[in-house]
Amino acid sequence: MSAELAFQAGLLGHLSASPSVQGVFGHPARLFDRAPGGIAYPFVSLGRGESESADGDGVDLIEHRLTLHVWGRRDDADSVKTGIGALRKALRAGVPELDGAWRCVTCHVVYADVFSASDSRLLHALVRVRALIEAG
Numbered sequence: 531m532s533a534e535l536a537f538q539a540g541l542l543g544h545l546s547a548s549p550s551v552q553g554v555f556g557h558p559a560r561l562f563d564r565a566p567g568g569i570a571y572p573f574v575s576l577g578r579g580e581s582e583s584a585d586g587d588g589v590d591l592i593e594h595r596l597t598l599h600v601w602g603r604r605d606d607a608d609s610v611k612t613g614i615g616a617l618r619k620a621l622r623a624g625v626p627e628l629d630g631a632w633r634c635v636t637c638h639v640v641y642a643d644v645f646s647a648s649d650s651r652l653l654h655a656l657v658r659v660r661a662l663i664e665a666g
Contacts, residue, residue: 531630533592533663534581538563540626540634541596541659545574548620554613565601572602572609574617577656590665591635600655604646610653614642617657628663637661 545551546559555561560573577597584591598617602610618639625634641658 544626
């Protein structure tokens with residue numbers, strides 16, 4: 531399994547298990563690789579992922595940045611902003627556990643941006659997560 535796939539699965543599992551995330555996105559939490567149609571708001575879907583080698587001193591490290599898309603209704607903007615806080619809180623509580631030959635060393639939110647979606651009834655946020663992943 532690639533570091534990217536292991537991180538994606540571990541991150542979704544970690545966030546889904548967080549009480550703060552469940553408080554905003556439901557239980558089970560509405561977190562998706564690709565959101566199905568007709569899903570209730572607010573929800574999170576995965577976006578762009580970027581990886582690059584961060585090796586050093588005989589350690590096999592990968593820096594991975596993954597964008598989370600938070601979607602909500604404009605008339606409930608607080609849920610989108612509260613959702614960003616819940617995602618941050620979940621990652622401050624600990625790093626995701628990864629399957630396979632990988633270990634997440636660090637993981638945190640480095641960027642968040644809230645803006646109007648192309649559908650004027652919706653609000654959209656980008657949350658960029660940065661992780662260092664080590665080969666186990």
